[in-house]
Amino acid sequence: MCEMRKRGVSAAVICSEPFVKLARAQARVFGVPDLALIVIPHPLGGLNIEGVASRAETANPQLQALIRQIAR
């Protein structure tokens, strides 16, 4: 994602809460400290389909906000 951002493509990483620190640290390492993160509750593994849908519902407004920001 950092590579895409460096090439001018809008990009974001979907990330569950305990992994936010790792994601921020990695974004800094790869030279894109302001990389957008779409943060969802943990876990993502081991979910049933309803659980996956609820993660998507959390992610959706963040994604929309990001798109609006890009469009401005």
Place this chain on the structure above:
Amino acid sequence: MSPLEEWIRQPASTVRCENDLKKVNRLFQDRGWSDGLPIIPPTPERVRDMLAYCDRPWDSSIGKVAPRYGEATPIRLAVNAVMAGCEPEYLPVLMAAVEAMCDPAFNLYALQATTHPCAPLLIVNGPIARELEINAGVNAFGQGRQANATIGRAVRLMLMNIGGGYPGTGDMATLGAPSKFSFCVAENEAESPWPSLSVERGFDEGISTVTVVGAEPPHNVNDHASSSGIGILKMIAGTMRTTGNNDIYNYQEGTYPQPLVVFGPEHAKSVSDDGYGKEAIRQYLFEHARVPLGEFSRENIDNRFSRRYGADAPADLQIPVFKRPQDLLIAVVGGPGKHSAVFPTFGATQAITRAISREDGRPALSIADLKAR
């Protein structure tokens, strides 16, 4: 004054602390630079002494250590080696191990950051392993020998302080493992009936090497009853055959998990006496270290295995723990007793072997060959 001396004298190169062991350790704990055990304070004098067997420039690049991609240089490794309690003679082993870990095929980024409890296991081969008295015999994976304990510990401190593998940020292991403190042995070549790990991996006899494996801690195979080679191999296959290991989970195309089997010398002898070479062992374990599909949960079958084996695959379909016979790693380690061990790996990782070499690339025949000029 040499450039190293100049560098050490720059204020940014050092941290000042009262000359009190307790206070130094408090500082290192508070900054997250320690593994939790007391460290030897890496004073400029000790770090300089640690470079006694480093025949290359103190600031040369050995590799970039994920996930921070910090530059591993002899002096940075020396700092961590001092902290760990290493002798200067051990530094070349650490350098070769770091070089191996930075090979992209080892996939250090994933090994460091993963939730899985893997750690780089170092297996040292050749005359330098004996010269440094790296334990290959009784309790080799356990406590008691300075070389094993401190080289392994230096690897962990380096993974933290150069690579950024700090728990909760660069190291997200759910449970972790005691092997993450230290994980270093030598192969018991004297008691192995087979070509050594390093010879199998393409190095000449007499060349000292370090092999790194992204492994789980040992899963023991107790077999006091089998008197035949096939009996022992059957027991090993049974211990390999588990549903929750990453090797069998690694279903992606193009990845070839390399689980490791470590034979205790007595088991190795029994298996060899019955005519099994390493190739035959690999073939047997490839065929017998298999889990029936029905042993996995419904969700695992649906979400993982149905992609590979189809949605209608029968419950008795035998799923191999590793995909190709040639991928199984085999070594002989340990002392007297009827035990061997199985080491599942992270799965998406390849073992890497590097010769312990001089700066000009020629292999070192003895640690003395690496004495700093």
